[in-house]
Amino acid sequence: MRIDVVSVFPEYFAPLDLSLIARARQRDLLSLHVHDLRKYTHDVHRTVDDAPCGGGAGMIMKPEPWGEALDDITAGQQKPHLLVPSPAGVPFTQEMAESLAAEPWLMFACGRYEGMDQRILDEAATTMRVTEVSLGDYVLFGGEVAVLAIIEATTRLLPGVLGNADSLREESHNNGLLEAPAYTKPAVWRDREVPDVLLSGHHARIRRWRRDQALLRTAQRRPDLLAHIPEDDLDRSDREVLRGVGVEPGARGMAE
Numbered sequence: 001m002r003i004d005v006v007s008v009f010p011e012y013f014a015p016l017d018l019s020l021i022a023r024a025r026q027r028d029l030l031s032l033h034v035h036d037l038r039k040y041t042h043d044v045h046r047t048v049d050d051a052p053c054g055g056g057a058g059m060i061m062k063p064e065p066w067g068e069a070l071d072d073i074t075a076g077q078q079k080p081h082l083l084v085p086s087p088a089g090v091p092f093t094q095e096m097a098e099s100l101a102a103e104p105w106l107m108f109a110c111g112r113y114e115g116m117d118q119r120i121l122d123e124a125a126t127t128m129r130v131t132e133v134s135l136g137d138y139v140l141f142g143g144e145v146a147v148l149a150i151i152e153a154t155t156r157l158l159p160g161v162l163g164n165a166d167s168l169r170e171e172s173h174n175n176g177l178l179e180a181p182a183y184t185k186p187a188v189w190r191d192r193e194v195p196d197v198l199l200s201g202h203h204a205r206i207r208r209w210r211r212d213q214a215l216l217r218t219a220q221r222r223p224d225l226l227a228h229i230p231e232d233d234l235d236r237s238d239r240e241v242l243r244g245v246g247v248e249p250g251a252r253g254m255a256e
């Protein structure tokens, strides 16, 4: 996979030289390039923003440097999927990470200040797919932190990036449920015991316990997720566990 990132703070992306992402880059599973938007300015102040037309607070990113940057980086036949982090975007989810992980080329345009001139996105959308994407219902200073999160969530799904592919299968959001709590040795620490079942060696019982815990946690912390689980994915034990905490499986509006 190829990833290009354009930002006025390329230094923000130093963490991409660490750990598993650095290893993926060394092994050519990932080709990642960070570009400084100011390289595409031509005035002494290297200006990338200006006051909003129509008035209002803050500054808006100017179209000219972005137009040049996108033309330069995407010159050629093939075009990337352009992702633009914004609190006004569609929510970023594990499902979106999975779909992005299947794409050959992603490009991220990091906005700062009060956002980007809309014409940048409208123009880009004439030659490539453009998606505005939000990390969550809160406002960051700019897109850089969101892009780091999206890159990490996406590239860890690329074949060969994670040493143990099983860990992908059992984690939160993988099957629509939050993950069960996890423990390691010692079996007793500060008088706190690892649940017996996890030391029993009884794989079926361990699987059942983890499933129960995942259901209980999800019902407690993220009841909205339960509504998206297909009815057929719930077995008899699942239904009993949910009924035990007052959730009627399959009921309309199970999440509410």
Ligand code: ADE
Pocket (backbone or CB within 6 Å): 085, 086, 087, 133, 134, 135, 136, 137, 138, 139, 140, 141, 142, 143, 146
């Ligand atoms: N830029 C500013 N806030 C953001 C958010 N919540 N998600 C993505 N990009 C952002």
